[in-house]
Amino acid sequence: MFSVKRLGIDFFSRDVLVVAPGLLGKYLVRVMNDGTVARHVITEVEAYRGEEDLACHASKGRTRRTEIMYARGGHLYVYMIYGMYWMINIVTGLPGDPQAALIRGLQDMSGPGRISRYLSVDGSFNGLDLTDSDCMWLEDPGTVPDYLATTRIGIDYAGENWKLKPWRFIINA
Secondary structure, eight states: OOOOEEOOHHHHSSOHHHHHHHHTTOEEEEEOTTSOEEEEEEEEEEEEESTTOTTSGGGGOSOTTTGGGGSOTTBEEEEEETTTEEEEEEEESSTTSOEEEEEEEETTEEOHHHHHHHTTOOGGGTTOBTTTOSSEEEEEOSOOOOEEEEOOSSOGGGOHHHHTOOOEEEEOO
């Protein structure tokens, strides 16, 4: 029998390039609207690292949309793309340093839009504090999986330098 521990502020208050691969193998826990509890292993994430990262929304500076990225780590940054898909990102780092990790895959489920739809996550979750929420949080089962680091997806607009950063992390199955 093993015990799981809810992740706290200390885990999230580190650089995204430490937190993002550290999210792999953790449980994303969601208490659904009907009260059932869904626990899913995180299998794929992408890191976005501050205003200097041209693939990061914060590269355009502090805006109403990106304001939560400037908070301390542990909050959700949820936004819509293509007018139909909600993206779930976990803010990392210290206040004032906008970083986030996009959740791209869960065990037996890939695609950030599919994940948010399955978990019934929408824009109302933007700003949710994972460290004290009663509807969503992360747990550490105490295991550290092997993983691959590869380039991020769908960021051609950011230019070759940022496109080729190996900031996408995937459990090595």
